[in-house]
Amino acid sequence: MEAENTVRQPAKSPIRRAVSATVLVAALWLGAGIGTASALVQTPSGTPSHEDILRGFDASALSASRDDVAYGGSYDPVGMIIKWQKPIVYKIEGLRARPEAITLAIATLKQQAALAGIAVRAAGAPSEANYTIAFRNVANFDLGDRKAVCYLTYNFNTLGHMQWASLQINLAAPDLERCVRHEILHGFGLLNHPHHLQSVLSYRTDVSDLTEADLVMLRSLYDARITPAMSRLAALVTVDGLIEANRRALNPRAPPKTDPAPVLRDAIADLEKAAANGNVRAMMYLAEAAWQGYGMAKNPGRVQALIDRAATTRDVIARFDLAHALGSGRYVPRDPARSAALYRRNAELGHAVSQNNYAVALRDGIGVPVDRTAALVWFTLAAHGNVAMAERSRQILAKTLPPEQQQEAMRRVAAWKPVPEAAR
Numbered sequence: 001m002e003a004e005n006t007v008r009q010p011a012k013s014p015i016r017r018a019v020s021a022t023v024l025v026a027a028l029w030l031g032a033g034i035g036t037a038s039a040l041v042q043t044p045s046g047t048p049s050h051e052d053i054l055r056g057f058d059a060s061a062l063s064a065s066r067d068d069v070a071y072g073g074s075y076d077p078v079g080m081i082i083k084w085q086k087p088i089v090y091k092i093e094g095l096r097a098r099p100e101a102i103t104l105a106i107a108t109l110k111q112q113a114a115l116a117g118i119a120v121r122a123a124g125a126p127s128e129a130n131y132t133i134a135f136r137n138v139a140n141f142d143l144g145d146r147k148a149v150c151y152l153t154y155n156f157n158t159l160g161h162m163q164w165a166s167l168q169i170n171l172a173a174p175d176l177e178r179c180v181r182h183e184i185l186h187g188f189g190l191l192n193h194p195h196h197l198q199s200v201l202s203y204r205t206d207v208s209d210l211t212e213a214d215l216v217m218l219r220s221l222y223d224a225r226i227t228p229a230m231s232r233l234a235a236l237v238t239v240d241g242l243i244e245a246n247r248r249a250l251n252p253r254a255p256p257k258t259d260p261a262p263v264l265r266d267a268i269a270d271l272e273k274a275a276a277n278g279n280v281r282a283m284m285y286l287a288e289a290a291w292q293g294y295g296m297a298k299n300p301g302r303v304q305a306l307i308d309r310a311a312t313t314r315d316v317i318a319r320f321d322l323a324h325a326l327g328s329g330r331y332v333p334r335d336p337a338r339s340a341a342l343y344r345r346n347a348e349l350g351h352a353v354s355q356n357n358y359a360v361a362l363r364d365g366i367g368v369p370v371d372r373t374a375a376l377v378w379f380t381l382a383a384h385g386n387v388a389m390a391e392r393s394r395q396i397l398a399k400t401l402p403p404e405q406q407q408e409a410m411r412r413v414a415a416w417k418p419v420p421e422a423a424r
């Protein structure tokens with residue numbers, strides 16, 4: 001549960017790029033001189049095993065593909081689930097010279113949306129679209145650090161809800177069908193590349209349509225039990241059974257399910273490494289695993305030790321994430337007092353969203369004694385920091401306070417100065 005009016009961290013714009021680069025990747029990797037083709041892409045033989053698909057899900061849905069780094073791609077050891085919750089409203093942009101390409105893109109989008117159970121329709125007006133499919137005709141797209149045949153940009157909020165996606169489809173792509181299906185599948189939340197899998201998302205040039213593994217991953221990602229913003233271990237533990245069920249429904253003769261333990265062990269090792277390097281989210285996710293028993297025995301002592309360590313962070317955003325987790329009971333056991341204390345530290349530094357959330361705690365007495373004058377101070381400061389909800393809360397709260405308390409609050413607002421972290 002979450003306090004009313006608490007603001008979640010506003011959608012930052014962590015626009016990550018997922019790149020399909022069939023031919024260019026080969027050029028990149030030859031140029032970079034990294035290993036050999038066989039070392040980078042194992043040729044999957046025959047039907048993938050259950051473990052192959054589970055690892056593929058980890059690599060693509062949770063962006064935990066180590067192999068991708070070899071291709072200049074990103075690797076997120078603390079990745080979380082991102083998926084659409086609202087209908088997709090698309091628009092077509094760019095070149096119209098190839099109507100069959102447009103038809104293919106729309107049909108592919110509809111096909112994958114149907115598999116995901118997400119509604120899709122054409123935008124009535126361009127401004128209502130949350131999904132753009134743009135057609136270009138270029139030798140390749142220059143993304144600064146690398147070149148791509150086709151690519152996708154996207155945005156999600158901290159609840160893991162996909163907000164918008166924009167696909168750039170290159171009509172000059174050597175395999176247009178592969179480009180279209182690859183990017184559209186990325187756009188559903190399978191955001192990275194399972195190179196070891198028979199998948200249209202891998203950089204295998206011989207795969208241009210969805211494979212059995214792709215269908216299973218997409219269906220499993222959109223099962224209601226896989227929730228947006230789910231952490232890596234929680235998602236892997238839950239998706240294990242979903243992969244088996246979806247796979248069996250599609251292919252009754254699939255090889256028997258294997259134990260997920262090796263996949264979980266690798267994910268835990270990634271998180272431990274990230275936590276050792278100071279990554280607060282990794283600490284939170286490990287705390288969750290030790291709390292819920294994901295891939296490890298339940299261990300309340302370890303849960304507290306991890307939260308204690310995470311709480312020492314000096315990073316404002318990481319501290320906000322932890323405060324939010326402790327306030328909501330997401331990932332870690334709910335601890336309103338500690339949540340309020342962390343919001344307060346951020347508030348004193350001048351972090352506007354934390355100021356709003358600390359004000360909510362003071363107004364409602366969540367983890368701190370009720371102090372409505374102080375709440376008015378922090379709502380006002382947060383409103384000055386452009387938190388829209390804070391201005392509304394400020395107005396409503398001010399009406400309930402006697403004039404002298406309002407004046408006292410205004411006096412404190414005028415005198416307020418941020419306290420730098422170094423001054424603590």
Ligand SMILES: [Zn+2]
Pocket residue numbers: 018019020021182186193
């Ligand atoms: Zn890609």
